[in-house]
Amino acid sequence: MYEQLSHSILNEILDQLKPEITDKELNHFYTRLGANFYSLFSLFQKLYGKRHDFKYQLLKLVEVMARQYIMRSSLLKQQDLAREKDFNWFLHQKWVGMTLYADGFAEDLPDLAKKIDYFTELGVNLVHIMPILECPKNASDGGYAVSNYHKIDERVGDLQDISIIANLMKERDILLVLDIVVNHTSNEHEWAEKARQGDRKYQDYYYIFNNREIPDMFEKTLPEVFPQTAPGNFTYDKEMGKWVMTIFNNYQWDLNYQNPAVFIEMLDILLFWANQGVDILRLDAVAFLWKKIGGSSQNEEEAHILLQLFKDCCQVTAPGTLFIAEAIVAPLEIVKYFGEDAINAKECEIAYNATFMALLWDAVATKNAKLIRQGVRNLPDKLERATWLNYIRCHDDIGLGFTDDDILQVGYEPRSHRQFLLNYFSGKFEDTAARGLLFGQNPKNNDARISGTLTSLIGLESALEENNQHKIDLSIQHIVLLHAMIFSFGGIPLIYYGDEIGTLNDYSFMGNLSKANDTRWAHRPKIDWQKAQKRKIEGSIEYTIFTALQRMIKVRKEISAFGDFNNRELINLSNPHLFAFLRLDIHGKNHILVIGNFDASYQYLNLAEMHHNLFRLNDMNNNIIIDLYSGESPTMFKDQLVLSPFRFYWLSIN
Template identity: 65%
Template sequence: MYEQISHSLLNDILNRIKPEFYEEDLRHFYTRLGANFYAIHSLLMKLYGERDDFEQHAQHLVEIMARQYLNRPKALKQKDLEREKDYNWFLSQKWVGMALYSNGFADDLNGVTEHLNYFSELGINLVHIMPIMRCPEGHSDGGYAVSDFREVDSRVGSLQDVQALSSEMRQRDILLALDVVLNHTSNEHEWAQRARSGDPVYQNYYYTFENRTVPDMFEQSMPEIFPQTSPGNFTWDEEMGRWVMTVFNDYQWDLNYSNPAVLIEMLDVILFWANQGADILRLDAVAFLWKKLGSTCQNEREAHLILQLLKDCCQVTAPGTLFIAEAIVAPVEVIKYFGEDAVIAKECEIAYNATYMALLWDAVATKNAKLLNQGIKSLPVKLERATWLNYIRCHDDIGFGFDDSDIVQAGYEPYKHRRFLIDYFTGQFDDSHARGVPFGENDKTGDARVSGSLASLVGLQYAIYSGDQEAIESAVKQILLLHGMILSFGGIPLLYYGDEIGTLNDDSYLDDPHKMDDSRWVHRPYINWEKAARRNESGTPEYLIFSALKRMISVHKEIDVFADFNNRELIEVDNPHLFVFGRYNLHRQGEEVLVVANFDAKPQQLNLEDVGTWARPQYGQYIDLYSGQTPEVFKDTLVIPGFGFYWLSGT
C-alpha cells in the first residue's frame, strides 16, 4: 500500500543506507519491503512514535532486515519463492510433527541427524527441537533461560551441527522447527551482565527499579506463574542494587519491549535462526511481551502489535519461515495470536491448541465427552490461512484452564471438577491407574497442574509394573485413541518424543538438585534405544504403539479432508461417551469422513440417525479408513469398541 509519510521515510532510509547493500541483488527484498513498509511503519509508530529517536530506530530496523537478507543462503531464498507461490503449503495434511530435546532423544544434534531414518520410518516430517541456545547449567529452565541467542549450547553441539542437520532435513523434505525465547533472557546473558555493571543502556533492556514502589503496584494484578518455586514477579539483584522483573524464575529477566532497541535485537535473533535453516520458529511466552500497570501483563494489545511487526519484517527477509505462538491462554485470547484479519495470519501462522489437549485429558479421566463436546463448541473459528498445533503431551505440564461456564454447562462444579482431575491424574483414586505428578501447586488458590508422560498418565506404567496384561491393552488403546483425535481434528499433529514407544515417567530427575523441584523433568526422557528397538518385536507395548501409529500417520496423509481449511463440523449425539465430528472437502462435494471416538472402556452405541447423512454409504457399507475394516452396524446402530475410534467413509 502506498502512503506518503511512510514512503517518504523509506526513501530517506534507503538514501542513507550503507553502500554495500547496493552491490548485491536485492530485487526480491525491495519488492517485499515496499509492499510491507506501510504496515511496518504504522506498527512502529503505534509502539514508539512519540520517541525523539524514532527515525534512527526505523533505519536500524531496515538495515537489520537487509543485512540478514544478504546473509540468507541461496537454497533458503529459493524455498521462500516456492512457498510464496504455494502459500497454503502448511495447511496440508501431509505434515506430522514430533517435539523433542536433542540431548534426550539422541545425546546431541549429530545424534538427531543420525536418527533421521527413525522419523521417516514413523512418518514424521516436521521435527521441533526444543531450545538449543547456550544457557547456564544449573538454572536453564529446560533451555528457556538463554545466555546467548546466537550460540548453540556446547552440550548439544555447534552452529555447524545445526546447519548440517537443517541441510540434511531439507534433502529429506523434513521441516525443522526451533525455539526463540522472546520474553526473557538468563541473568547470565551479556545484556544482563552489562545492566548489573550499572550500564543504563542495558538496564533499559529490562524492567528494573530502585525500590519496591512500582513492583508492588504490578504485584497487585499480576498472577504468579510458579508460586511454589518462584513466588512473586520481582527479584532483588544485589550486584545491580535494583529490583528486576522476573515473571517466570528469579534467574530469567523479562525484556522491556517498550524499548525499540530490544525489539530490533530480537528481530535480528529471529532472522538469524531463520537463516540457519529453521522452517518454523516457535516464539516462546508471547502472551507476556508487554507489561502494563493494573493488568495481568498478559495478552496486552501491544504484544499483538509486536508480533505483527516481527511477522511483517520476517516476510520481507525470510517469507518462507512460519511462526508458532506459544500462548497457553483462554481460547478467546489464543486465536488473537493468529492476528485480527479475515483470512491471513498477521501474527503467527500456527498456535498451540492447548484447549483441545486439556479437553482430551478431561475425557480420559471422566470416561465421557461431555466437557470435550461443550469446549469444542466454544472454541472460536480460526483464520482460513492459519492452523492449530494439536498435541497430547509436550515438555510442559498439563493445566486444566477450561472456561468455568463450559464446565457448568457440562454438569460439573468448576473448582471440584478441576480438583477431581488433579487427583485422578496423580493416582489418588482407587480406580485410577494414572501416575502423574503435581506441578505448580498454589496453596493460596488450591490450583495445580500435572506432569507425567502420556504412557504413565493413561496407566501403562501401572500395568507394566503390576504385570496386568488387560491393563496394558487398555492403556495402549487410550494412547492410540488420543493420537487418532489429534491426527483427525484439523491442524498439524505434534507427537512428543517417547510417546511413540510408550515411554514411562523418568524419576531420575529427583537425584539432580537443579531439577528435583521441577516435576516437569519426569516427562523429559532420555530415549533408551534398546527399548526403542522393541518396536520391531511383535507383542511388546513398543511394537503395538509404534506400528499402529505408523499406520495411522500413513493413512492420515492420504485423507484429503484432514487438511485444515476450517472443514470440520462437530456433531452432537445422545451418547455422552462419544465424541463425533465430520470432516469434509470444500471443493469436492460428498467427500467426507465421519470421526467417532469412544472414551469409555466399554463398547458404546451410536444411533446413525444422530449423524444424518454424514459419510453415509450410498450402496455398500461404512469403511474404517484407519483399520481398513467394516465396523459393526446393527439396525442403523454403530458399535464402537471400548477406547476405540473410527475414521468412517461410505462406499
C-alpha cells in the same frame, strides 16, 4: 496522506542505507519492503512514534532486515519464492510433527543427525527440537533462560551440527522447528551482565527499578506463574542494587519491548535463525511481551502489535519462515495470536491448541465426552491461513485450560471438577490407574497442574506393575484413540517423543538437585534405544504403539479432508461417551466421519440419529462405509455402529 508519509520516510531510509547494503542484489527485498512498509511503519509508529529517535530506530530496523537478507543463502531464497507462490503449503494434511529434546531423544545434535531416518520410518516430517541455545548449567529452566542467542549450548553441539541437521532434513522434506525465547533472557546474558555493571543502555533492555515503589504497583495485579518455586515477579540484584522484573524465575530477566532497540535486537536474532535453515520459529511466552501497571501484563494489545511487526519484518527478509505462538492462554485469547485479520495470519501462522489438549485429558478422567463436546463447540474458528498444533503431551505441565462456563454447561461444579481431575491424575483415588505428579501447586487456592508421560497418566505404568494384560491392552488402545483425535481434528498433529514407543515416567530427576523441585522432568525422559528397538519385535508394546501410529500417519497423509481449511463440523450425539465430528473434503471427494469411544466399555451409536445437510448416514449400508484406518467395514448390528472400549473409526462417506 498517511501512506504518503510512510513512503516519504521509506525514501529517506533507502537514501541513508550504507554502500555495503545498497551494492548488493536486493530486488526481491525491495519489492517485499515496499509491499509491507506501510503496515510495518504504522505498527512501529504505534509503539515507538513518540520517541525523538523514531526515524533513527526505523532506519536501524531496515538495516537489520537488509543485512540478514544479504546473508540468506540462494537455496533459502528459492524456497521463499516457492512458499510465497504456494502460500497455504503448511495447511496440507501431509505434515505430522514430533517434539523432542536433543539430549533426550539422542545424546546430542551429532547423534540426532544419525537418527533422522527414524522420523522417516515413523512418517514424521516436522521436528521440533526443544531449546538448544547456550544457557547456564544450573539455572536454565530447561533451556528457556538463554545466555547467548547466537550460540548452541556446547553440551549438545554447535552451529555446524544444526547446519548438518537442517540440510539432512531438507533432503527428506522434513521441517525444522527451533525455540526462540523472546520474553526474557538469562541473568547471565551479556546484556544482563552489562546492565549489572551499570551500563544505562542495557539497563533499558530490561524492567529495572531503584526501589520497590513501581514493583509493588505491578504486584497488585500480576499473577504468579510459579507460585511454589518462584513467588513474586521481581528479584533484587545485589550487585546492581536494583529490582528486576522476573515474571518466570528469578534468573530470567524480562525484556523491555518499550525500548525499540530490544525489538530490533530480537528481530536480528529471529532472522539469524531463519538463515540457519530453520523453517519454523517457536516464539516462547508471547503472551507476556508487554508489561503494564494495573493489569495482568498478559495478552496486551501491544504484545499483538509486536508479533505483527515481527511477522511483517520476516515477510520482507525470510517469507518462507513460519512462526508458532507459544501462548497457553484462555480459548478466546489463543486465536488472537493468529492475528485479527479475517483471512491472513498477521502474527503467527501456528498456535498450540492447548484447549483441545486439556479437553482430551478431561475425557480420559471422566470416561465421557461431555466437556470435550462443549469446549470444542465454543472453540473459536481460526483464520483461513493459520493452523493449530494438536497435541496430547508436550514438555510442559498439563493445565486445565477450559472455561468455568463450559464446565457448568455440562453439569459440573468448576472448582470441585478441577479438583477431581487433579486427584485423578495424581493417583489419589483407589480406582485410578494414573501415575501423575502435581506441578506448580498454589497454596493460596490449591490450584495445580499435572506432570507425567502420556503412558503413565493413561494407566500403562500401573498395568505393567500389575502384569495385567487386559489393562495393558486397554491402555494401548486408549493411547491410540488419543492420537487418532489429534491426527484428524484439523491442524498439525504433534507427537511427543517417546509416546510412539510407550515411554513411562522417568523418576531419576528426583536425585538431581537442579531438577528435583520440578516434576515436569518426569516426562522429559532419556530414550532407551535398546528398548526402542523393540518397535521391530511383533507383539511388544513398542511394536504395537509404533506400528499403530505409523499406519495412522500413512493413512492421514492420503486423506485430503484432513487438510486444515476450517472444514470440521462437530456432531451432537445422545451417547455421552462418544465424540464425533465430520471432516469435509473441500474438493468434494470423500468426507470423513471421525468417532471415538472414550469409555472403557462397549458403546454403540444409532445411525438413525445421524442426520446431516449433505447426506444421511442411516441411508448407507456396510458396503460403502469403510474405516480408513483399518481398511475394514465397522462393526454393525442393524443400524447400530458398535465401538469397543477406546475404539475409534475414520469412516469414509462417499
